[in-house]
Amino acid sequence: MATTLKTCILNGQLIPLSQATISLANIEYSYGFGVYESVMVLRGKPIFAQEHCERLLESASAIELQHPFSTETMHAWLHTLIEQISQERYNCKMLLIGAKEAGNAQLAILPLNPRFPEKKLYTYGAPVITYAYQRTIPNAKTLNMLGSYLAYREAQKQNCYEALLQDTEGNLREGTRTNFFVVSGGTILSPPNEKILEGITRKHILDIAAKEGIPVRYTDIPVQTLGEYDSAFLSSSTGKIMPVRKIGDIEYTEIPETTRRLMELYDALLKKQSPENRNA
Template sequence: MAFTHFSHNGAILPIDQAVIPLSSVEYSYGFGVYETIRVSKGKIHFLEEHCQRLMESARILTLQHIFTNEFVADSVKELVKKLAAETCNIKLLLVGGPTKESANLYIMALNPLFPDRKLYKTGVHCITVEYQRDYPHAKSLNMLPSYLAYRQAKSAGAYDALLINRQGNITEGTRTNFLALKDKTIVSPPTADILLGVARGKVLQAAKTSGFKIIEQDIKPADLAGFDAAFLTSTSSKIMPIRSIDNHQWPAIPENLKQLMSAFN
């Protein structure tokens, strides 16, 4: 589907009026933050949480601006209404400027890319790549290392690349959160080291309601054999089971992970 309009600082404009100032240092260096919001059957999912994280990402990067949570949320709602979009992804871009008044908020609709449904039954393959994000709690536009790691994963036929920090621990995927499972316990990498994904938070809420325990601890690739399963979470993937990581493979998706997937979906 071709989307005809976008939002710039709250004004809805024809998509052919979308321009990028090539002389801007902030645009050239990726001084900005972003969010991706899922819309299905006309419902905007977790809008408040995404707006809050956009603001938190900007705060972490000292990106000053004049926008509020309420303004961003209202702008998203107005664009979705204008486009009469039933199913799409909404991309928010907040790009800094020399002053807080010169920061720009762009909101656009994109066609969603949903995973093949069979992957939820077979599980996916992931590779590991050494890289540690400098501002893990900020969803920054400066994504070059993650982009290169993801491209490496695609070249290897993998679903995503899991990032290994300087201490040798698995932290997260390039565009997903990573969690492991043992019996009724979900193990998360320490939250200090990862992006606090909106989907991740909702999955853990559903897990607690279903009787799962959540703990945080470092997870090294050598520890994977001690878990029943591992999985990814993201806006588009929801809960995606992992079948293998590098050379480690799980024989099948266990019942405890199937129970968790059922509780969230």
């Protein structure tokens, strides 16, 4: 069994990660005609794998990417790769690259070390920026990532955790790799589903909110209204629920009980999903 992340799957075959290459002449890849998902693996178990596999297929369908792969195939290949790795926590990136013919599509599964947020951010909140960019097909997680790359690069230049994407109407939709929420008087507000990529973590947060009786409202969140809310937070597979301390010049001085409760309950959900050992 490998102890480092040096093996991957390419169309069902285990190969060294160094050999997982693609030609510079591949037009589909160059133009971003592909979709991807990142699955967290904890102690040998892929977390919410079924949902990630289903969303990968939904993204492919949204851009009319034809391929021969099923969720069952993805599950089998994912587990084949996981069996080769003893590292306790890492991510598996599933990368589906389209082709002119469905039979030539490529599915790669790559193990990667995630960049975990600093622990202090969960206590004090993370600073973020806003960036004017609107994804072309919001419900698909595609390889067309230039806008998000530039936005995140700008956030890094300003020593910020994330960049929130602002649409042409001045509304904040999502982060480059996160979903976005604000809290007002105990009610959670989130952008409408049709305008964003519905994150797997976001879906579980909203399920928790429903079970706990926490009101949720789906609505546009204009940049100019940020000062009217009690707080804000982000969600992602790696970052879980990340409270926001500052958005540009708007600062949130406290993390309200609603957000803290969601953080506790989501952590508890992840703990249930993760086996105590690899044989669990």
